[in-house]
Amino acid sequence: xxxxxxxxxxxxxxxxxxxxxxxxYTNYSPAYLQWYRQDPGRGPVFLLLIRENEKEKRKERxxxxxxxxxxxxxxxxxxSQPADSATYLCALFSGNTPLVFGKGTRLSVIx
Amino acid sequence: EPEVTQTPSHQVTQMGQEVILRCVPISxxxxxxxxxxxxxxxxxxxxxxxxxxxxxxxxxxxxxxxVERPDGSNFTLKIRSTKLEDSAMYFCASxxxxxxxxxxxxxxxxLTVT
Numbered sequence: 090x091x092x093x094x095x096x097x098x099x100x101x102x103x104x105x106x107x108x109x110x111x112x113x114y115t116n117y118s119p120a121y122l123q124w125y126r127q128d129p130g131r132g133p134v135f136l137l138l139i140r141e142n143e144k145e146k147r148k149e150r151x152x153x154x155x156x157x158x159x160x161x162x163x164x165x166x167x168x169s170q171p172a173d174s175a176t177y178l179c180a181l182f183s184g185n186t187p188l189v190f191g192k193g194t195r196l197s198v199i200x
Numbered sequence: 201e202p203e204v205t206q207t208p209s210h211q212v213t214q215m216g217q218e219v220i221l222r223c224v225p226i227s228x229x230x231x232x233x234x235x236x237x238x239x240x241x242x243x244x245x246x247x248x249x250x251x252x253x254x255x256x257x258x259x260x261x262x263x264x265x266x267v268e269r270p271d272g273s274n275f276t277l278k279i280r281s282t283k284l285e286d287s288a289m290y291f292c293a294s295x296x297x298x299x300x301x302x303x304x305x306x307x308x309x310x311l312t313v314t
Contacts, residue, residue, distance in 0.1 A: 121301060123301065123302065123303075125305075127243075130289075130308070130310075131307055131308065132204075132291045132293075132305030132306050132307050132308050133243060133291070133303075133305045134305065135302040135303060135304065135305075138301055138302060178243065180243075182301060187233075187245040187248060187256055187258070188233075188245060188303065189245070190242050190243040190244070191242065192241070192242045193242075
């Protein structure tokens, strides 16, 4: 069956460190993968998109990698700040299915 | 910056009642979506809408659900006879055009069915 797994439900990290979140998938051939931020009681906010033929994408302190052999994406936040505390969702689009979300990882950045 | 808006922010209804959730997508966007998120669970796709018709729907989107774009700005989700298990956050989202894949989500409507 098809699965998207974000391995950690929750991740605590010290301010200033790099947070690394993982998204693994099985039985998908995604055309692209997206990362969203979701704050409590709010809608997801788009952060980054990476296509199947791209290895890495960056945006300010954010970096996403995509390894289609490992079926994995890593999402990094460098120099993390308490304001980065939120739930981060990965989502896949495979061309013949709607956007499918993982359950998310709740990141807490501790000052 | 343009944003997707949704009303109401919270709707409480009794089981068996009809509810209409409203969304105003970003004005130049062409593709529209409804998602739901049960508390503590994943964001789940319900339906997509393009060119005034449903382009795709999930198994969740059964005959109790319908969508409409009654005018040039609003996009509505109707649940005809609500069930307890319909309690969730409902998010509307839109995409500017084909080939652009980042979805812009609204703040959501919390639906509570009692």
